[in-house]
Amino acid sequence: MVSAAYGGFPGAVGVSRLTVYDWPTIEGLPGGGTPHLHLTCSEGYVVTAGRGAVQTLTASEYRETPLEPGTVAWFTPGTIHRLVNDSGLEITVVMQNSGLPEAGDAVLTLPPDRLVDGDTYAEAVRIPSDDPEAEQVRIARARRDLATARFLELREAFESGDPEPLAAFQQAAAELVRPRLDDWERRWRDGAHAASEATRSQLDALRGKDQGHLSGARVTATGPTARGRFGMCGRLDVYPGI
Template identity: 65%
Template sequence: MNQPVPYEGLPGGIGVSRLRVYDWPAADRLRGGTPHLHLTCSEGYAVTGGTGAVQTLTADGFLRTPLAPGALVWFTPGTIHRLVNEGDLTINVLMQNCGLPEAGDAVLTLPPPLLADPDTYRAAVALPADGSEAELAAAARRRRDLAVEGFTALREATEAGDPEPLAAFHRAAAALVRPLAAQWRERWRAGAAAAAEATGAHLDRLEHGDAGYLARAAVRAEQPSVRGRFGMCGRLDVYDVA
């Protein structure tokens, strides 16, 4: 009989953060975050305050989904998404595969020359390590504006019936993160895979009438480990739930 696999993270190995979406206006006069996609992680939004929308772009086209308190929206890897803040938009963000998004499982929709190689890309998206609040905000806004520029070009090409720019962005994104895939696998094994294995072990126990594992029940509570961090889409309160 399998022993229950130790796992104390959030259900399903997810990550969670509280997001206050940027209200900086972009070139198209919309206020909001930085367009990007994830390579291996689905993402979900549980809207808790304010109003806005999430713009998404896939091979099937462009979509605008309204966001208001009570809305629950999620999308799969490869979905380019851009949050638009129409008034105090606040979201609880749910991320698949806790640990992978933090390890780089996101690529911003920068103009193609900035996606040419990892060093060029990292230089374009990095925030100053010891910057002041104003310096961090300025750097986050610059990279947001670059990503909106690239996103706009991808959207226009897709809507004009030309799939190649979006496909080229997908190829560039995969090439940028390929060197990280092996270490991501280890994070996945310790997180989402371990959560699934724990359920399988519990089912094995139940089928044999063994309730002994229930005596090892535990409770965990967390306050944010970081508050107000400059993220891709807004200011983040981050929870340590791994």
């Protein structure tokens, strides 16, 4: 008898459509997103249009991965990543642990004085949804440029053989999210853990010659519930709750 049920998106991942910002960057690149890392979520890209790259910084290496239509790229938690938009870069983003990124599982590479506590950080990254679009653009671009400047400093230090600034940023990011961990665990249990447990239960049922869960099959379809939202890396069409 199948004891677990899960009806969410496969693997409890989150999906969004991303058009990467085409605002020129502070060091003169054609466009790009806001550098950040995730604490508990792997992230994947399926490139659907345009060209660019993803710049990544970890404790072991700095890397630049070219992106073009058909490329599938992904990285694990702790990877600082920054999208570069050379021309019309559009991506379908797949996020592990659907719901966690929206619950704060992302920390921008802001200067240390913006990472001292949750309230300070929240104010530094806030883009008021009721502001005129031109003001939202100004705030999003300024936020991106501030995070990019710190990312370039972290990269320069790392490539010069000094890992301490990167380690300090990782520690500050971890301290910022600690108050959220109980909520994150609940979301994980309701999502990714439940999806895995449903598979385990189905395997057990099939071994016991019980295929009853097949009679409960169903189909779900949805469209974006928000379009063009200002995200970290670009304008987002979002599909929450899948």
